[in-house]
Amino acid sequence: MKVLLNRPAMMKYESLVSFFYRITKANNYATVAAISREIDAKLFKVDRNNFSRNQIKKIAEITLKNEDDFTNKTQNYFDEKIESQFARFLYFKRGFKFCPKCITDQYHNKIIWNLNTVTVCLQHKTFLADCCMSCKNPVSMLSLVNGKCINCNFSLLDTPLNTLKVSSPIYRSQKILQRYLSHFINRNEIAMKYSFNDLIELAHKTLFLLSNLESYLPDYDGKISVFIGKVQQQEISNYDFAIALGNVYWVYKDFPVNFHRLLDDFSNKGNFDKRKRHRRNFEELFINLKFLPIKHAYNDYWKNKAKKGEISKSYLNYRQELQKVFKKSYCTKGDLIKTGILTRDEVENLLYSNSIEVREINFGGLKQFVIKSDQMVKINWYKNQSSNLIRKKQAAKMLGVSIESLRRLVNKKVLKCYKNPLLKGELLKIDDVKKILSLSNNHVDETNYCIKFNEIINKYRCHGVTIELIVTSLIKGELKAVSYKKEPQLTDFIFEENALLKCLSKNKPENKYYNLTEVAKLLNVDLRMVKKMIGIGLIKPLVDGKTYLFNKKEIGSFIDEYIESKDAAEMFGIRRGLVNKWVRNEELPNYNKTISRTFLLKKNEVEEKVNYYRKKQLKKKSHG
Incomplete structure (x- = not known):
């Protein structure tokens, strides 16, 4: 191969593809195709900065350069040193990036600019440009070497600068990353605690947690978007990648406080399956023993979550x-x-x-x-506690009384209600119920005990005798009862009637009620008629089990208010037929209309009608 006449010097950190284009231009070749054929290289591989060792040797021969100066300026060098799983994450494939200030003296491309992870020019404190500012098309190497866009002829030197502060997390993250990258390119990583490979792995795995979360950087709002998946997606811009790496720096800046905050936000991120996949991808980081402190902080976070009960069961199954x-x-x-x-x-x-x-x-x-x-x-x-508690229905069954009667015992505080969170509703103690049932005695003279519990209720109810009165008297010792059963109910209790009467006279219960028979006699009707009157709401009883009780005052008020047509005629001195005529003509309402042929009227309404009738008769006589 012929040695090229013009052999420009290679710039510091310049990529081999940039140098290759520059020597093509310096020797007045129309395109790089001619020299590419000389070194047996394909154009698409040249544009990727991908050169084999044999091709590097041939370039060194035609430029009279040292072959070793080119080896670490190609993508092949990174391919050999960087794990293949980070390849898509590491390389910038949408054209070439550049710093508008760096290319002022000489149009060229630095090897580090071809990496996604390098987003800032530290020398000029500005973001790298990743496209033509005029047409927004990617910048090719031909455009970069010529200094203008091949699509729109826009001068790359006119690209506006997007500067950033030295104190910003993005600048600091780039300073650390490019320092490690410099040692990596110069083959001097032995003295470093972490290798460039380690930093790439840390950033790559952390971005699985940061992806689609809101940015933590104060001056950069919006969601963190970065390409980290295996499915083909559109490459993100250099600016977005810079923000993503700045957030990685923020996570480990105040460790583990910021790291735990990130895990909190990650735990609340949507799509459970996607979150599960990203979590497992991040946990692959812990295979590298250099990241043991991060592993400990990560495990401590989830242990604290487990202690607080703020952890999904599926993750518990995954982490024994x-x-x-x-x-x-x-x-x-x-x-x-x-x-x-x-x-x-x-x-x-x-x-x-x-x-x-x-x-x-x-x-x-x-x-x-x-x-x-x-x-x-x-x-x-x-x-x-619940083993000694029963429901009201069970207590009523034990006592042998109705549920209504049991409720009255509770209302009179003869029995006390309890609550237990294991059981619904109000509950009673079994011991309290058994205490009442134990009040009967089998060791007394039974000759005088002749009246049963139910007989007392039926016979003396209208005299104020109630279940609660009997039970209270038994508890106080004012009454005694016997029973022939080992496990009796209240209905099995037998009492001495004379003792009961003495107890009644002592307690002096007020007789406030009539029974059904007494009401029938007072109203001069049969029992069936009284029930019909209850049915239409003329009189309202107090129902105690199967027994009707009627308040004496209410029955007295009913007798004073209502009157039959026969009695009304006699009371007001008019003909009975006239009263009946008024009822048939609906001049007087009949309150018995649906249940009886006998007319039941209100006294005040009859009186008003009679007075009106008599005034009318007087007017007729005066006119006659």
């Missing part, structure tokens, strides 16, 4: 060590049921009673309740 931490602090509904501590109904009642501290954790997209382990002492106490 966290499951142990979680079970020390919390138990689930399933744990309480499987261990036999509580039934399913008791667990549901307990959770909605607000008597214990309950947390909600995500199970996939669903929510699940968990209970603090220190609440188990309280739960066991509730369980022991």
